Amino acid sequence: MPNITLPDGSVRSYDGPVTAATIASDIGPGLAKAALIAVVDGDEWDLSRPIETDAAVALVTAKDDAALALLRHDCAHVMAEAVLELFPETQVTIGPAIENGFYYDFHRDTAFSEDDLAAIEKRMHEIVDRDEAIVRSVWSRDDAVAFYQKNNEPFKVELVEAIPADETVTFYQQGNFIDLCRGPHAPSTGKIGHAFKLMKVAGAYWRGDSNRPMLQRIYGTAWTSEKDLTAYLTMLEEAEKRDHRKLGKQLGLFHLQEEAAGSVFWHAKGWVLYREIEAYVRRRLDAAGYSEVKTPQLVDRSLWEASGHWEKFGENMFTAQSEDERTLALKPMNCPCHVQIFRQGIKSYRDLPLRMAEFGSCHRNEPSGALHGIMRVRAFTQDDAHIFCTEDQITEESVKFCALLQSIYADFGFDDVRVKFSDRPDVRAGDDATWDRAEAALTDATHAAGLDSVLNPGEGAFYGPKLEFVLRDAIGRDWQCGTLQVDFVLPDRLDAEYVGEDGNRHRPVMLHRAILGSMERWIGILIEQYSGRMPAWLAPVQIVVASITDSANDYAREVAARAAAAGLRVETDLRNEKISYKVREHSVMKVPFILAVGGREAEAGTVALRRLGSNDQQVLDANETILMLRDESLAPDMQSR
Numbered sequence: 001m002p003n004i005t006l007p008d009g010s011v012r013s014y015d016g017p018v019t020a021a022t023i024a025s026d027i028g029p030g031l032a033k034a035a036l037i038a039v040v041d042g043d044e045w046d047l048s049r050p051i052e053t054d055a056a057v058a059l060v061t062a063k064d065d066a067a068l069a070l071l072r073h074d075c076a077h078v079m080a081e082a083v084l085e086l087f088p089e090t091q092v093t094i095g096p097a098i099e100n101g102f103y104y105d106f107h108r109d110t111a112f113s114e115d116d117l118a119a120i121e122k123r124m125h126e127i128v129d130r131d132e133a134i135v136r137s138v139w140s141r142d143d144a145v146a147f148y149q150k151n152n153e154p155f156k157v158e159l160v161e162a163i164p165a166d167e168t169v170t171f172y173q174q175g176n177f178i179d180l181c182r183g184p185h186a187p188s189t190g191k192i193g194h195a196f197k198l199m200k201v202a203g204a205y206w207r208g209d210s211n212r213p214m215l216q217r218i219y220g221t222a223w224t225s226e227k228d229l230t231a232y233l234t235m236l237e238e239a240e241k242r243d244h245r246k247l248g249k250q251l252g253l254f255h256l257q258e259e260a261a262g263s264v265f266w267h268a269k270g271w272v273l274y275r276e277i278e279a280y281v282r283r284r285l286d287a288a289g290y291s292e293v294k295t296p297q298l299v300d301r302s303l304w305e306a307s308g309h310w311e312k313f314g315e316n317m318f319t320a321q322s323e324d325e326r327t328l329a330l331k332p333m334n335c336p337c338h339v340q341i342f343r344q345g346i347k348s349y350r351d352l353p354l355r356m357a358e359f360g361s362c363h364r365n366e367p368s369g370a371l372h373g374i375m376r377v378r379a380f381t382q383d384d385a386h387i388f389c390t391e392d393q394i395t396e397e398s399v400k401f402c403a404l405l406q407s408i409y410a411d412f413g414f415d416d417v418r419v420k421f422s423d424r425p426d427v428r429a430g431d432d433a434t435w436d437r438a439e440a441a442l443t444d445a446t447h448a449a450g451l452d453s454v455l456n457p458g459e460g461a462f463y464g465p466k467l468e469f470v471l472r473d474a475i476g477r478d479w480q481c482g483t484l485q486v487d488f489v490l491p492d493r494l495d496a497e498y499v500g501e502d503g504n505r506h507r508p509v510m511l512h513r514a515i516l517g518s519m520e521r522w523i524g525i526l527i528e529q530y531s532g533r534m535p536a537w538l539a540p541v542q543i544v545v546a547s548i549t550d551s552a553n554d555y556a557r558e559v560a561a562r563a564a565a566a567g568l569r570v571e572t573d574l575r576n577e578k579i580s581y582k583v584r585e586h587s588v589m590k591v592p593f594i595l596a597v598g599g600r601e602a603e604a605g606t607v608a609l610r611r612l613g614s615n616d617q618q619v620l621d622a623n624e625t626i627l628m629l630r631d632e633s634l635a636p637d638m639q640s641r
Helices: 020-027 029-034 066-086 114-130 141-150 154-161 226-242 244-250 268-287 301-307 309-316 335-342 391-411 432-448 519-529 550-565 579-588 599-604 622-632
Strands: 003-005 011-013 037-040 043-045 055-060 101-107 135-140 168-174 177-180 196-205 214-222 298-300 319-321 327-330 354-363 379-389 417-422 453-456 466-472 478-487 509-514 543-547 570-573 593-597 606-611 617-621
Touching (some): 020 029, 066 114, 066 168, 066 214, 101 196, 114 214, 135 141, 141 154, 141 168, 196 226, 226 519, 301 309, 335 354, 379 519, 391 432, 391 466, 391 478, 391 509, 417 432, 432 466, 432 478, 478 519, 550 570, 550 593, 550 599, 579 593, 593 622
Parallel strands (some): 543 593
Antiparallel strands (some): 003 011, 037 055, 135 168, 298 327, 354 379, 417 466, 466 478, 478 509, 606 617
16 A cells, blocks of 8 residues: 655655546646656656556656757657658667757658758657657566567667666557667656747767767757747857857857868957957966966876876876877876976965966867867867965855856946756776765855755765856856866875974865866857957957048048057058948947047047947047047956946
């Protein structure tokens, strides 16, 4: 007689095995209609699955967070059913839910066309309207293998054969479509609704192995409501307009080419932007008591072995052989090198905390398929720093860092920042006791900093837990940028020590921290955040002085010289073109301020100021305008707060 404990603490008793569907009906017809799956003792179950023992049961409806992943998985199955109905020669392989949607991999000699996608999507809507029951069944592994062998489905055979022989396997059937799947699923296809859309077809190797067959992966997106689907598609359209690769080329900031895959060719304007960001961060770090260092690019393999990075990241390192047959690696991160600086000379507790910063150039051999503009590259620069401190100083230093990070993000226009707490991964360095100390210290620091965090289980660095700072941009996308890690392991592995107040030698704690993450990715984020229209302090060209007539050219040069002397980044446009053409062209190039000058302005010592995004103009005194724009174009840390 199972006793079912509901989320409100109430208990319902049943004479024998009971399904979650029955429980939902007992509670009320509304819940029975709305329920999609159940959570039984923390595990997701189909509504039709019998519950035979005492259990805590919660019912999931479309309003719950768990519903979205479920519906996306359901959509993957509906898509596979639609494909087989339209193209029965196709073999289905794997189809999971993913962020924002789902996909399914298919093996087929003929490539799917755009027309095929439209037909598949139409059939999916028909399958939803059929409201086919989705039925779970349990098979033996041998029966599953025999079934797929009979149907000549080698991909599914391989999946089943990887399951231990003594385990049962589950199948789900809707209509004539049956698929190997762990589940759970909604009771019927009608529960999925119509808030989905097929997006694209891409190639994907079977099991991610380039030596295995190439499959066709159809991606789709699915949401719990048509409103959410429309909002997502609108966001994608906006993201396309803001694509940093397109804007980077349009604005003359950078380019990429195959001969240096994963590395950025910074053009003059892009390098101005880069330097302005670097200079701003450097001033903020100087003010916060950091000492800037510079460490080598090529470092002997022995150091990476000692630190543990060779074992963890060796396959992603670029290496070279020296004449004496030593193996050198381009550094993928800066931390072991910073420990080497710390180890020079005797350090005392009086020297701590020691905040060591570097704009460190790093290289990682990322797969070519993972490269994405300047967001994911092989050569990048980290705004990296390591704080060497005592265990008692962890909280204070962490609080200071979190305040600094939030202030810097706000200066760049990011006020919506979320925090993830990433705890110990399965593969890690250091014993459990060390990790207990590190996680407890980071938890205390998080609370002291007044941060609300969500657990990101198992995603810590291999040497310590970390906070991940995720900022949300202007169109609602999330970007993980900053990190803070508490590390008891690396100082021990690399023999870092200081003399304590007791006269004995102790290991420092190492706080790994970054704010921007990488300069390249940060600039890509900024370009998309502002759609190329940078705040005046970051704009590569802040002012263009444009002549209205040739007779005003000398005056234009004079005004430009005054603006440059005031510290503004200025260009002149003296071309024999209409001023409307010049204004339009420089507006396309996202120049914040345009100063138009003609004969009258030259005679009066004035300028006609046009601000980017405005059709209005102001005729103002030239010198006063330059001083005003200079103040408006100062970096946030240089403005009076």
